[in-house]
Amino acid sequence: EKGEFRHFMMKEIYEQPEVVKATMQGRITEDRLLEQSFGNGASELFDQTRQVQIIACGTSYHAGLIAKYWIEDIAGIPCAVEVASEFRYRKHVIPDNTLFITISQSGETADTLAALRAIKEQVLASLTICNVPGSSLVRESDLSLMTNAGPEIGVASTKAFTTQLVALLMLTVALARRNGLSEEQEANIIRGLHQLPSLLLAGVRLDKDIELLAQDFAEKNHALFLGRGPLYPVAMEGALKLKEISYIHAEAYPAGELKHGPLALVDKEMPVVTVAPNNALLDKLKANLQEVKARGGELFVFAGADKIQQEDGLKVRQMPDVPEFLEPIVYTIPLQLLSYHAAVLKGTDVDQPRNLAKSVTVE
Numbered sequence: 001e002k003g004e005f006r007h008f009m010m011k012e013i014y015e016q017p018e019v020v021k022a023t024m025q026g027r028i029t030e031d032r033l034l035e036q037s038f039g040n041g042a043s044e045l046f047d048q049t050r051q052v053q054i055i056a057c058g059t060s061y062h063a064g065l066i067a068k069y070w071i072e073d074i075a076g077i078p079c080a081v082e083v084a085s086e087f088r089y090r091k092h093v094i095p096d097n098t099l100f101i102t103i104s105q106s107g108e109t110a111d112t113l114a115a116l117r118a119i120k121e122q123v124l125a126s127l128t129i130c131n132v133p134g135s136s137l138v139r140e141s142d143l144s145l146m147t148n149a150g151p152e153i154g155v156a157s158t159k160a161f162t163t164q165l166v167a168l169l170m171l172t173v174a175l176a177r178r179n180g181l182s183e184e185q186e187a188n189i190i191r192g193l194h195q196l197p198s199l200l201l202a203g204v205r206l207d208k209d210i211e212l213l214a215q216d217f218a219e220k221n222h223a224l225f226l227g228r229g230p231l232y233p234v235a236m237e238g239a240l241k242l243k244e245i246s247y248i249h250a251e252a253y254p255a256g257e258l259k260h261g262p263l264a265l266v267d268k269e270m271p272v273v274t275v276a277p278n279n280a281l282l283d284k285l286k287a288n289l290q291e292v293k294a295r296g297g298e299l300f301v302f303a304g305a306d307k308i309q310q311e312d313g314l315k316v317r318q319m320p321d322v323p324e325f326l327e328p329i330v331y332t333i334p335l336q337l338l339s340y341h342a343a344v345l346k347g348t349d350v351d352q353p354r355n356l357a358k359s360v361t362v363e
């Protein structure tokens, strides 16, 4: 039940600190990953893994795109990501010792399931990261790691996404162990995971402030979302949420692509939302922001503390300081809140957006 909340989506946004904790519980110690959480035989399969192929749809696909950054950066293993509806209908070159991963809230998405069935015989093993025990993907995969998000009722996925990211970060640690991750580096990641619930809570507490920001969106017809590195898929997820529930057309771009086309769209009717944490690419991103500002675009920036100063045409919201590998998870929260409040202001059916179904069991 919704309890004190007006919509399931909001309840599920607020549940994230708790369900993220439930997804880690019993799977990590104070400073180590418990690898047996991935099931019997997982360790031997991880030993043999030389390449990762991730398949998913929609929001779950965005989780896969973020995982690619982690798996290549932290584990040093090549990782390909593709939407299931494309993957299942084309010919593949599958390198030896490929671990095939599906990501799905429902475990029943027709295209994801079909992709698994088509490729099963050609891969080292299949692993599903899934939220519904006993679902088709769980039954048909060799290994599974459940996201313990609990039932997700809102059609727009929120807590399923952040718990998928936690599961994928744990998987990254398992793979990275085989590829030079030191005990100290592992401890650093695991300690970061223990901090995550309170960091997410700090994100959720921006709610009232973001509700005010949303007023600048509710009358707009378009919005642009920018990010760099693993925050680019976070921007894609932010744009998808806005489209789904508020019906405002939104597109995400890697910030470096701005001048290769989309900058032509920028004027005062085009709000630009940027997720800009505290990383090495911040200076590059600042240059992109100036390009938008110079064209009269209204900018909304979620940034690390004191990283970017508020000025005319630039609305900055300070985020808690976050270890770099957790940024994609924490920066997702303000974008969920922004789309939620924009939708409420527009008066759309937040939990049941038009034309969409919670579980897409047909092609």
Ligand code: F6R
Binding pocket: 057, 058, 059, 060, 061, 103, 104, 105, 106, 107, 108, 109, 112, 155, 156, 157, 158, 240, 244, 358, 359, 360
């Ligand atoms: C977006 C959304 C959809 C799903 C997609 C995959 O908010 O909910 O894009 O993410 O249909 O569904 P699952 O994860 O159940 O395979």
